[in-house]
Amino acid sequence: MQICETDRLIVRRLSLEDVPALTEILSDPEVMKHSVRGVCDEAATREFIEWSLSCYESHCAGPWALIDKKSSELIGFCSAGPEMVADVEEISLGYRLARRYWNKGLASEAARAVLSYVFTQKLCKSVVVIIEPGHPASLKVAEKAGFSGFDELEFYGRAVRLYRLTSEQWETLNDNDSN
Known part of the structure; x- marks a missing residue:
């Protein structure tokens, strides 16, 4: 089931058919490298997808597949x-x-599309992102998506930054983008 799309991506639910590619x-x-799960073999990936399927049922959200529009991969x-x-x-x-x-x-691109979806569908009032300070690429993604300001905490034994974006902040960011 397709959730949304961007210029280059289709965002859809994961399925067990995705186990080999994922x-x-x-x-x-x-x-x-920065995942608390660590490297996943086929069994762990299947477990992750099964957990994702349960999230769709319980939260109407969860990890969604990113499909390249050009290659369908x-x-x-x-x-x-x-x-x-x-x-x-x-x-x-x-x-x-x-x-x-x-x-x-x-x-x-994917982060902005997913945030737009969850806030437009009113699936939650805020979204957090948890990033290790030594992961500049992820910090950049979060910043581009509209996250700013953070709290420092320990998460699974790692020092991390916890950023929060509320639906109100999202609306303000997107009102400013359209002006």
Whole structure:
């Protein structure tokens, strides 16, 4: 089921048919370098997709497949899914792309599309993004998506920055963009 699209991407629900293609991406140590899950084999990827399917049912959101419009290839995922942060369930933005798609602006494009979808559909009042300070590419994606200001905390034993974007901030950002 398609969620939304951008100029270059189709954003749709993951399915178990995506296990082989997503395993190829999530088994890359460079792609998963900053992931609390670590590198995923086929079984872990299947478990991740099954969890994603349950998120669609419980939250109407979760990790969504990113499909390149030109090639129809699955190139990664972008997520607005539940995450326990300091004993509070938050909706967290996350993204992973196959390495050959890095540095093309696709993560930023996907993040903005997913944020637009969750806020337009009123699926949540705020979204967080959790980033290690030593991950400049992810920090740049978050900034381009409209996140600013952060709290420092420990997440799965790692020092991270927690950024928050509210639906009101999103509306203001997009009102300013259209002027």
